Amino acid sequence: MTKLRAAMLQTRVYADKMENIREAGRKLEALEAEQVDLVTLPEMFNCPYQTPNFPVYAEPQGGPAWTACAELARKHKIYLSAGSMPEVDEAGRVYNTAYVFDRQGRQIAKHRKAHLFDIDVKGGQCFKESDTLTAGDQVTVFDTEFGKMGLCICYDFRFPELARLMVEKGAKVILVPAAFNMTTGPAHWEILFRCRALDNQAFVLGTAPARDPSSGYTSWGHSIAVSPWGDILGQMDEQEGCMIHTLDLERTGEVRDQLPLLKHRRTDMYHLEEC
Numbered sequence: 656m657t658k659l660r661a662a663m664l665q666t667r668v669y670a671d672k673m674e675n676i677r678e679a680g681r682k683l684e685a686l687e688a689e690q691v692d693l694v695t696l697p698e699m700f701n702c703p704y705q706t707p708n709f710p711v712y713a714e715p716q717g718g719p720a721w722t723a724c725a726e727l728a729r730k731h732k733i734y735l736s737a738g739s740m741p742e743v744d745e746a747g748r749v750y751n752t753a754y755v756f757d758r759q760g761r762q763i764a765k766h767r768k769a770h771l772f773d774i775d776v777k778g779g780q781c782f783k784e785s786d787t788l789t790a791g792d793q794v795t796v797f798d799t800e801f802g803k804m805g806l807c808i809c810y811d812f813r814f815p816e817l818a819r820l821m822v823e824k825g826a827k828v829i830l831v832p833a834a835f836n837m838t839t840g841p842a843h844w845e846i847l848f849r850c851r852a853l854d855n856q857a858f859v860l861g862t863a864p865a866r867d868p869s870s871g872y873t874s875w876g877h878s879i880a881v882s883p884w885g886d887i888l889g890q891m892d893e894q895e896g897c898m899i900h901t902l903d904l905e906r907t908g909e910v911r912d913q914l915p916l917l918k919h920r921r922t923d924m925y926h927l928e929e930c
C-alpha cells in the first residue's frame with residue numbers, strides 16, 4: 656500500500672475527559688464517507704494542558720480513555736493516533752503518553768514524551784511539565800500496512816536526533832501530536848516541521864488542539880502536514896476542524912533517491928547512537 660489517506664483532527668479540549676473521546680467519535684462518524692486510513696488527534700486531547708491536571712486525568716494503559724480509543728479504531732477500521740493523554744504507572748509516575756491503535760483496535764505503538772517541556776521565555780510562554788510529569792526514554796517506531804512510522808510528542812520534535820533515530824529505524828512518516836503556544840507557535844512551528852521533513856526526507860504530520868483563548872495554555876493550532884520534499888501539504892488555522900491528505904509514500908523513496916542526503920552522511924566522521 657503506497658497511498659495513505661490521513662485525516663488530522665484539530666479538536667477543542669473539554670474539561671470532561673471522556674467527552675473529548677465521544678467528540679472524537681462523532682467526528683469519526685462524520686468522516687465515514689471519506690474512507691481514511693489514519694486519523695490523528697492532538698497532544699493531551701482529553702486533558703486541558705495544565706500541569707496540575709495531568710495527575711488528576713491520568714489513567715493506566717488499558718484505562719477507560721485507552722479502551723474507548725481502541726474501540727473507535729476497531730469500529731471505524733482505521734489506524735488511530737490517539738493524540739496523547741496522561742498515563743500513570745504502577746509506581747504513580749505520570750507520563751505524557753501517545754498511543755496508536757490499528758484497524759482491529761490493537762495497540763501498536765506507545766510513546767512516552769521523552770523531552771519534557773520546561774521553558775521560560777522572557778515576556779512569553781512559561782511552562783514546566785516536569786512539575787508533574789516523568790520523561791519517557793524510548794525511540795518509537797511501529798509497523799503498519801503502509802510501512803514504518805515514527806511517533807513523538809510536541810517538544811520531542813525539536814530534537815533532531817530523535818527524529819533521525821526514527822528514520823534510521825525505517826520511519827517514512829512521523830506522527831507528532833503537539834500543542835505549541837502563542838509565543839513559540841508563530842516563531843517556530845512551521846519552520847520546525849519543514850526542517851524535520853527536509854532533514855529526514857519523511858512525511859511529518861503535526862496535530863494540535865484548536866485554540867481556546869479562555870484556557871490556561873493557549874494552543875497555536877495550525878495542524879500541519881509536510882512532504883519529504885519540505886512542501887506544506889496543508890496547514891490549518893487556529894479553529895476547530897479537520898484536514899485530509901493522501902500521502903503518496905513512494906514520494907519518500909523518490910526524494911531519497913534523487914537527493915541522497917541519508918546516503919551521503921559521513922558516518923566515518925560522525926554517527927548517532929541510541930543508548
Ligand SMILES: NC(=O)CCC(=O)C(=O)O
Pocket residue numbers: 698772808809810811813833834835836839840843
Ligand atoms: N507541549 C509542548 O511540548 C509545547 C512545545 C512548544 O510549544 C515548543 O515551542 O516546543
